[in-house]
Amino acid sequence: MKLLAVRRLLRIQRVVIRYRLDDLLFDLPLPWWLRSLRLLMPWRWLPRKPSTLSRGARLRLALQDLGPIFIKFGQLLSTRRDLLPIDIADELMLLQDRVPPFDPQQAVALIEEQLGAKVGEVFNRFDVEPLASASVAQVHAARLKTGEEVVVKVVRPGLKPIIAQDLAWLFLIAKGAERVSADARLLHPVEVVGDYEKTIYDELDLLREAANASQLRRNFEGSELMYVPQVYWDLCRPKVLVMERIYGVPVTDMATLADQRTDMKLLAERGVEVFFTQVFRDSFFHADMHPGNIFVSTVKPWSPQYIAIDCGIVGSLTGEDQDYLARNLLAFFKRDYRRVAELHIDSGWVPAHTKVNEFEAAIRTVCEPIFEKPLKDISFGQVLMRLFQTARRFNMEVQPQLVLLQKTLLNIEGLGRQLYPDLDLWSTAKPFLERWMRDRMSPKAVLGNLYSQAEQLPHLADMTRDLLERLSQPHLQDPQLPERRRQGDNWALRLLGAGLLGGGATLAGQAAGALSLSAPAAWPAWLMLAAGLYLIVRR
Template identity: 35%
Template sequence: MHIPYLTDKYKDIQRFQFVINVLLKHGLGHIISRLNLEHHLSFWRRIIHRPSPETHEIWLSAPERFRLAMEELGPTFIKFGQILSTRPDIVPAEYIKEFEKLQDDIHPFPFSDVRDIIKGELHLEIEDLFKEFSEQPVAAASIAQVHRAVLPSGKLVVVKLRRPGIEEIIEADLRILFALANLLEKRIPSTKQYNPIGIIKEFERNIKKELNFTKEAYHIEQFQRNFQNEPTICIPKVYWEATNKKILTMEAIDGIKISDIKRLEETGLDPKIIARNGVNAILKQVFIDGFFHGDPHPGNIYVLEGNRIAFLDFGIVGRIDERMQQNLSDAILGMLLKNTQQIIDCFWRLEAIDEDVDKRALKADLDAFVERYYEIPLEKLKIGWMMQDVLEIAIRNKLKILPEFLLLAKTLIVIEGVGLMLDPTLEIIPLVQPLVSSVVKKRLAPSKIFNDVLKLTTEFGSLIKTLPQEIDLLLKKLQSGRLKIEFEHQGLGDLIKEFDQVSNRLSFAMIVAATIIASSLMVQANIGPFVLGLPLLGLIGFIISGVLGMFLLVLIIISGRF
């Protein structure tokens, strides 16, 4: 049977079967059954397969077994699990907790491959580009590994190289993920509200950006421009003569990891100043630049002399446009001013509320949220708590949450945690307030109002011009009978599957019965040759009928429907 998104290549089909077998191995056979994929199992696995895990996993929870399956399936599925761990709007908390444990540490590829990549991409030998080049990588992951090197100028750099063949592996796995998402929507219509195919498309965009190191280099340069007048922030320099989509060469940062508080203090650095510098840097990225580091965990932040902050790993970045900046600022002001309606208006403008949302229940939840924080002084409020509570309210009330907002929420929660680790007395809301106020003031500036009115007038004029044409086209289609309305049945997949199974078993039973009748006629006709006094052909017929009958009985017992 052809599966959409999968090619007919042997490797694709083989990999798809491997994915199904891994799910079965880890006790996730119920997924195979729900998606009607039993026919992709081998013949004997199809007969004996059960949705139970292997013996050593029998006491593990479903989320733990799901994590183990993803780890066995390799880098694409590990990355996908890591992305799902940031989606509390669609993934239950117990699965998020497990997916956060996914690691993509992997053995480094040999130095001979490093030489081949550099020669093939930059058309020069390593010795022609670098004065020194360490053969041992300082880090190795599923997508890339990193080596230290020295340029002919004597500048110390790090060189990030994409793992050979990883692009082809990810492309093949993406086709499988798309196929599974498509089957999920068809076989389990209730999952459509979560938009499985849309989730895979978003993942595809993100992982392809990570594969292209040129994009990461542009991200680095964008951060450099945004912080060129900020002496407390250091962004590494990109060396373009040794950079392309498979290789990224940038300035090496020799500092102290921000989580190493003991060493920071021994070096004479001030954790409290560092905490403020780091938090202010992220807040500026969000509320001023609209372009922020999407993964500011302690491993990606180093501290240099003078309490300066250096950010590393710019593969994951977030962007929020002016409209989202304004609504985010209004929502935060609504929280601080205990104004529930202002928060609801922000959700509405961001198109998070549709006709299925219970407005009264949403307002009641937000009223309770405001009441919970009413007695807490502003300087004691934690933005992480507030973000977490807002996300829970959005999930409970089935609001549509933009992926950008989820990444933003995660970033703010992580950087607040880093700040509080350095300085438990850090007050973040007072740092947020002036930035939020500046966004609001910018929106109310006369020049901004004039530009908005001009833009609105232009869009309205365009609508007036095209509206008659659109109406005319609609009427013409209606008159000519070419207006199409598409209907889609839902929930009939399982019924069709049941009919197929019933008809197959009925046909099988009829064949067995026919074989028994034919054998009986041969015995009655008493036609030789004979074995034990019975006609041989009749005896063979009875044996075949018995085997087929037992086989049918086993299938019925395994199905549990008898």
């Protein structure tokens, strides 16, 4: 792994030099000691011709050359127009679905290998030229023998070694950061990279993506908010996915959306509602909702419906996480900073010994300048960054299980503001959260929780009895079995004894007929008779 990491580092260095990314870094206002690092870079000692590429194009091509992990990072950045210059954001948008495709003949060979048949035997028509190409896979249009129009998704060959090299470097950087920085340890970088490792390897398994898409389709069956294409399970394999072809407008195609008179305000609000519905109602959310995976139906532009594809990355939350997030958001936008501080402490984000008054004052200092703006102008990304500034003082920890949620929230916010710049994220989210909280406290929900808890009572009673027995008789290595289970075991032993008696009697009869009851061949019969009799009469 170390050799792979060194090779990958050299590859990254070559890409940095080729696209002059160091120029982008040193154009930033840096302290003198960082700017002096230029003197330690030998390639900067040589004269270089001015580049004909824009800075955004250089960054996009560099990320593209470095592979899927870096491409996905660029995809996330492309949604944050409030953080990036427009020219860079426009270039990074091209990473969504315009990654150069791999050889179509390789795709055909892989499809035939996975399906165990020629494409002509499976499909009535198969387009060799890819319909779209992304960082992990590319898509070909086709038609089934039964007439349905479908898309065939196939994983790029040779991805695992590249991903392994990138992850090796990420792990080395994360471990190094944890060793040298107490602040870095609060962010759990090794755990975050570990979660990302699992996520990206899961994305290489298209059967998992098919299962995710089927679940998401069921969750939004008949909904006006979002549509998920049908999966054709008979033709799905680990590296091949066949699903219904959809016809919609890319969510970033603002001109076409305007031409068909799409209600952009409603579209942006429904995007926020889709996110909160997935997170709080279903606890199952599409965690890769960058613009390349989102389309808009052309059927009813006055009541626009999203179409979601590429469900390789999904996230879920526990009931405790859901409750914590909802209460925190409600308290935050009510400016109840003491409640926000208490929730952070109760959830374990900050140590239990933290003084609530001091933490409340720090949160108020961070948030009050933000709330001087109209709610529609408040950026969740800005709020998160300002809140993390309190980490050094109060040891606030980033929870790795919420990394996907934070990434998805940033995607949704960036997309919503792109569609409708005057989007008031809070006015859309607040009624949903308040309704969800009311539903959780409704009599029906409370009775449902009581019923589920009651179902666990027998199990809890057994566990309690076993624990008490172990505590009352610590000298015993093995605790006594519960009475019902002990009686069942006794009956089983008696049945076994009866079987041994019967078998011993049969053998004894055969020995008596052939030789005599004292012959050596009769001893197994005597042993079986004795064992069976003991098992029957024992207590």
